[in-house]
Each structure stands twice: as C-alpha cells, then as structure tokens.
Amino acid sequence: MKIFHKDSDYAVRLLVHLALREGSGFVSATKLAGELDLPPNYLRRICSALIKAEYLETCEGAKGGVRLIVSPGDVTLLDLLELFHSTPELSECTIRKKHCPHRKTCVLRKRILGIEKVIAREFEAITIQSLIDDMKK
Amino acid sequence: MKIFHKDSDYAVRLLVHLALREGSGFVSATKLAGELDLPPNYLRRICSALIKAEYLETCEGAKGGVRLIVSPGDVTLLDLLELFHSTPELSECTIRKKHCPHRKTCVLRKRILGIEKVIAREFEAITIQSLIDDMKK
DNA sequence: CAAACTGATACTAAAATTCTATCAGTTTAA
DNA sequence: TTAAACTGATAGAATTTTAGTATCAGTTTG
Numbered sequence A, B: 001m002k003i004f005h006k007d008s009d010y011a012v013r014l015l016v017h018l019a020l021r022e023g024s025g026f027v028s029a030t031k032l033a034g035e036l037d038l039p040p041n042y043l044r045r046i047c048s049a050l051i052k053a054e055y056l057e058t059c060e061g062a063k064g065g066v067r068l069i070v071s072p073g074d075v076t077l078l079d080l081l082e083l084f085h086s087t088p089e090l091s092e093c094t095i096r097k098k099h100c101p102h103r104k105t106c107v108l109r110k111r112i113l114g115i116e117k118v119i120a121r122e123f124e125a126i127t128i129q130s131l132i133d134d135m136k137k
Numbered sequence C: 001c002a003a004a005c006t007g008a009t010a011c012t013a014a015a016a017t018t019c020t021a022t023c024a025g026t027t028t029a030a
Numbered sequence D: 001t002t003a004a005a006c007t008g009a010t011a012g013a014a015t016t017t018t019a020g021t022a023t024c025a026g027t028t029t030g
Helices: A006-020 A029-036 A040-052 A077-084 A107-124 A128-136 B006-020 B029-036 B040-052 B077-084 B107-124 B128-136
Strands: A056-059 A065-068 B056-059 B065-068
Touching: A006 A029, A006 A040, A006 A065, A006 A077, A006 A128, A006 B107, A029 A040, A029 A065, A040 A056, A040 A065, A040 A077, A077 A107, A107 B006, A107 B107, A107 B128, A128 B107, B006 B029, B006 B040, B006 B065, B006 B077, B006 B128, B029 B040, B029 B065, B040 B056, B040 B065, B040 B077, B077 B107
Parallel strands: none
Antiparallel strands: A056 A065, B056 B065
C-alpha cells in the first residue's frame, strides 16, 4: 500500500526545500542533492519532470540551476502523485494479462474507483505551503 | 498507486466465488483455479493464507479442498489488504536506506498517516457480502 | 496401491523501482 | 578561449517487489 514512491517523495521534499529557500535564485541540482541528502542524478531527473510541469524554471550553464516559479500554495500532493505515478489505478483488473472480461460490471472495481476519488480529494487538500505551515506550528 | 495486488485481488474473487458456491462442501484449489481462471499454485498459496487467517477450512486428501467458514458479511476488504500487504505504510520515510531522521516530526508523514486512516475506513466498510449484494442489483 | 488432494517452501521469471553513468550542449569567468 | 560548472536527455545497471512455477512429503478416498 505504497502511494508515495521515491520520486514523488523526493519531489515533495525538494519543493518544500525550494519554497523555504525563497529568493535564493537558481540553485544547482548537485547542491540541492547535497542539502537534501539525495542521489544527485536521480534528483536531476525529478527536476526535469518538475520543469516540464512548469513548477520549476531552469537556467543552463555555470551558475545555473533551478528555481521555484509557482506559489507553494498552488502545488498539491495530488498534482505530484499524478505527475510521477502515471497509472493511478488502485487495481488493474486483469486476469492473467488480458483485461478482466467483467471489467465494466465488476463491483470491486466500482468500489475501488469510488475510493480512488476519496484518496484524490485527500491529497488534493494538501499543498506544499500547508506542509510548510504545519512545520512552523 | 496500486493498493490491490494480485494476491489480495485474487483473494477477494475467491471469497466472493466461494460465498456464491455456499453449501457445495470442500472444493479443490485446482477446480477453483479453473473456475476463476487463475494460476492454480498461486491460488493454493493464497488459500494457505486464508486458512491461517481462519476464513477457510481445509480438508486434506482426495475429495479434499477448502470451504468458507466465515460469514461473507464479516470479511472486509481491509482485512484482506492487511493479510496480504504486510506494510500498510503509504510512504516509507527513508532517506537512502536509513530511516529519515525527521521521521517523528515529519509533517508529510503525519498527513499521510491521517489519509491512511481514511483509506482504511473506506475499505473496512466493504465486505464480501456487500460486493455480492452489489452484483445482484 | 493409485489418484486426488493439501502443506510447505524453494525457486524462477517478470516487472517496477531506484539509482548511476555518460555525452552533448550552454554559460560563466579567469 | 578554455576550463569549470552547470543542464538536457537518455541508456542502462542494480535492487527490490510481485507474480507465478515446481516439487516433495504427507493425507484421504476408492
């Protein structure tokens, strides 16, 4: 029952970290990896995704790096989960490779779809900013 | 975001199937696997777990097999998820192997623990019987 | 006794996750 | 004008997890 994998987990931490570093300009992935104690090249890939999703801005070359370009209150955990975990189905509904023939009418599936929505709403309610607010309490 | 894996998924199907087969005595894993179109030996392992958890009763030897010994209304999806998915943590809170030093105070973790409870309640509300009832609608 | 079963468990295969490495290109600054 | 510090992109290796197979010993039935 693992929902956050390393990628989404690291992304959350990175965004919180960058939000707290507000106004410090472009920071290199290597530096960030050091600060967060995360594998540099892996973090670089995570940055790529966040750049494509337009949460971060990038600047190439020496003195380059990334910078947060969204308000921490606008990024939800659901956004991040969806960004990294492409298949948000709780169950795949397959029988031995082929799609389950009862897929459309499957009661289990229907129930699960309902729960997926509940989970989505929960994660949608949590923003990077709200995590930061919690920290300050 | 996969919560049901093959084992818990197959277990649900098996229990629904057995509940519908009520009163048909002991049925062999091989036969059940045929009826459900699932890998026989894998299903056998799933049966073992369900036997240990005392949802099924078993009878060795020829003409042997398994039989449901609980009321379908008493088995929740949460029970099954917990039975097969031993680590119900949505996030592991580790940084590179070692446990995250902020584990106890981590705000992300706290939020996730809260959501875990929500999810648990959702799955707790769904029993094998309720799935069967849904089917009959 | 043979056939049809379970119990237990070791093993293999496949898939997903996590991490590393590399190479081409860009910018800075000595 | 060149070395150093960076990004972009992507291949690929290592690790872990999930899924499925195979086997052998023991039990019951006919």
